[in-house]
Amino acid sequence: MENSMDETTFQSLPDAVAKRWPGQVQVNLDVRRSTCLLTCDSRLLPDICEWVCSTSGFRFATLVVEEEPAQWLLRYVFYGRSGIVQLHILLRTAKENVAIPSISGIVHAADWHERETEDLFGIIFTGHPRLGDFVLHEEWPEDVKPMRSAFDAHLPYRRRELDPEWRPHSIVQSPGAFMMPIGPVYSDVAESAHFLLETVGEDVIRTIPRFFYKYRGVEKISEGLPVEQVILLSERFSGTSAFAHSLAFCQAVEDIAGVDTPLRAKALRIVLAELERLRHHIAAIAGICGSTALSVATSQAGILEEEILRLTGSFTGHRYLFGLNRPGGLTRDFNNSTCLQVADDAARLIERLFKLNDMLRFTSSFLDRIEEVGIVSREQAIAYGLVGPIARASGLARDLRKALPYCGYETVAFDVPVETGGDGYARLRVLFHEAEQSARIIRKMAATLPDGEIAGPFEYAAGGALGWVEAPRGAAFHWVRITESGTVGRYRLTSPSFINWHGFHLAAEDFAFQDFPIIMATFGLSNAESDR
Amino acid sequence: MTKWVLKGLKTGIVTTAYPDRDEAAPGVSPGLPGSGLAFDEESSSDAERCPTQAFIRDGQRLWVDYRRCVHCFRCAPGRQGSTQWQGGYEWAGRLSDARNKGPELGEVFQTSLHIRVVDAGACGACLSEIEQLNKPYYNIHRLGFFITPTPRDADVLLVAGPVTDHMRMTLKKVYEAMPTPKKVVAVGACALSGGVFGPSFISGAGVSDIIPVDVAVPGCPPPPLALIHGLLVMVDRKPSASWLSTTPVSGGKEDV
Secondary structure: OOOOOOOOOOOOHHHHHHHHOOOOOEEEEEOOOOEEEEEOOHHHHHHHHHHHHHHOOOEEEEEEEEEOOOEEEEEEEEEEEOOEEEEEEEEEEEOOOOEEEOOOOOOHHHHHHHHHHHHHHOOEEEOOOOOOOOOOOOOOOOOOOOOOOOOOOOOOOOOOOOOOOOOOOOOOOOOOOEEEEEOOOOOOOOOOOEEEEEEOOOEEEEEEEEOOOOOOOHHHHHOOOEHHHHHHHHHHOOHHHHHHHHHHHHHHHHHHHOOOOOHHHHHHHHHHHHHHHHHHHHHHHHHHHHHOOOHHHHHHHHHHHHHHHHHHHHHHOOOOOOOOEEOOEEOOOOOHHHHHHHHHHHHHHHHHHHHHHHHHHOOHHHHHHHOOOOOOOHHHHHHOOOOHHHHHHOOOOOOHHHHOOOOOHHHOOOOOOOOOOOOHHHHHHHHHHHHHHHHHHHHHHHHOOOOOOOEOOOOOOOEEEEEEEEEOOEEEEEEEEEOOOOEEEEEEEEOHHHHHHOOHHHHHOOOEHHHHHHHHHHHOOOHHHHHO | OHHHHHHHHHHOOOOOOOOOOOOOOOOOOOOEEOOOEEOOHHHHHHHHHOOOOOEEEEOOEEEEOOOOOOOOOOOOOOOOOOOOEEOOOOOOEEOOOOOOOOOOOOHHHHHOEEEEEEEOOOOOHHHHHHHHOOOOOOOHHHHOEEEOOOHHHOOEEEEEOOOEHHHHHHHHHHHHHOOOOOEEEEEOHHHHHOOOOOOOOOEOOOHHHOOOOOEEEOOOOOOHHHHHHHHHHHOOOOOOOOHHHHOOOOOOOOOO
8 A cells, every 4th residue: 555556657647547537637737846636526536536545555635625705625635656746636616505425435534524624614525424513512503614704713602501412422332331431621631632431341342532622723713814923823723743833834835935945944944843853752752651650760751851841942942942933944043053062962862761761661560551552553544544653653654754855854864663563562662763863863954054044035925835744743734825915815734633533542442441541642642733 | 660769769859949949940931021111113113013912002111911922032132023031930920800709728728739730722832831840850749739630629720721612611610610719820821811812713812701810820831930930829938920010901800
């Protein structure tokens, strides 16, 4: 599946499509972006998706819906074939009484995208088994569609009370089984989310997550705002991966304007992005140690986490890398010698992190809790389109820094650690080794920082483009449209946590109840990043 | 398991000396823009550039409403601005809200305080800083502060986030479930003003729209030391920061 099965290239794609669907699919090639645009009728959509994913080996990235004056524009974005950076399937349909065939039976990764689109835009996907309350919880009337342009994002919506008659879709019916609700306020310091666990007391039979408690409507409230304001949202919707997401947003805006960032800005962006990844992975490792209640290891990882926060704080001025990206480059320059110093400090942190790793590897009580627990198979990871360290722990070498190099990553030599176990321990090992790679990248970049500007002149242009990054938790895709008046017309945010929460139930089901928090820690996902 | 015991002992104590002594390590705080600057051309352009309208003009002075500052650094020298930023972290201020009629926390709570954290739509950075409180560098147990899993045991609610529509009712229920005396500490720009998210169709303009707030900890996110200061202010072990008394009222809340 990972390697392409046929020989279609960027140049031969129009012929291949014309042969399969003569006269029915329009093909446009965007040479500058190496992007193929297929425009088709909704009847052909499932066929084309089948061909794109199963035969041609593309992967689903995101579904972007844009409202045009008289019609919807649906854009299914695929990526992952060498030579063709992106493939977009475009579909235009009338606004009312519209039904689009669901593709989630063919591309399961599109499942949650279709649910979200139905809930927020009111576009029905025929054949989808489970549409309805998803982002907006059941107390919202069904006819409220906040992503439509007619809906005013700034008016507070009228207050509603919960329906006392509300019941779950189904209630487990087997001897000794019961439903255990967890959340939205649970554990010590946990993000708000709700899980209904169907359990027979020990084994979890089914995990029913309910998310979007933290839905802040970032996509909606961005509309009509100037880019300078939206960049604050792109940083702050997920504070623990702020630099990655603001980078994806900036890259989309730069692509629209046709502006290339100076080499020095690119190199510094890599240093900062890897510093963020390093911090995230150390925090995730601390979370895994904490979930197994191994207190000394938790403290040791906690010490490293605070030290890298302080390192980031004294280096950039902000402990979570806020306020650094801007369209066209960075907001401030850094001293070459300071960057080298940071690289040294990061290398020393990694040394201590691997001492901790050596102790963990020989602690049987710890390994018992994470080995062969929370398994996601390679086939499942492919079907759900999982990304990031979780996919790489299940044998999928998916990393946008290699698959779709951006920001100069094509010039950096580094390894993508891959494990095949798919269990909690495999995910932990991936985190350790990626952290090490990040420190190496920082060292390489700091030693070879090019001279020059950190931001060139920048002028906004109207248009739409996709920006992407490999965020600490995996692939992130940001679709941005800038209007003629220079404001943001559409901002579609696809985050790795959204993609991976979709597959979380695979790991949590058929394991013991007390493994649940540990499986959650080894996934290390963020609800803020997922809910947006 | 002895290797872990030895490892712990060998590491020694890394915990900050705050509140007995100031913490001077680099990188513990992003700082805040200076308040009370003279109103002139430079400072007025900083005020105009501020994306959250945190600057408030009062005659010939420009004050910063720290409840709105989101650390975007656009007013900082070396970026685009000219406003000098100050270090420090003792930012927490006590609010007086007419609704805070309940009994005060007595002396007995000064050294034994149980805290329930509620995420009302926080971005993760505030929560990450709250998590540091339990880790070796800050370790609030030494101060008698404990994070508890249930509101029924909690004396203080620590709330982050603008309060999303879906968390509105949950937050109310958590507050109602707490025994009296009960107090609320709101942390971060979102919880104090809605930050960059609210108010909108789905987010509020902060915690005080839903439940009365006693102590405000500004910051985006507030660093762990500012959170500790907030808790110490809550139990009268540290004086409240003075910025509230110099900031003209905005948004209908009464200041001390």
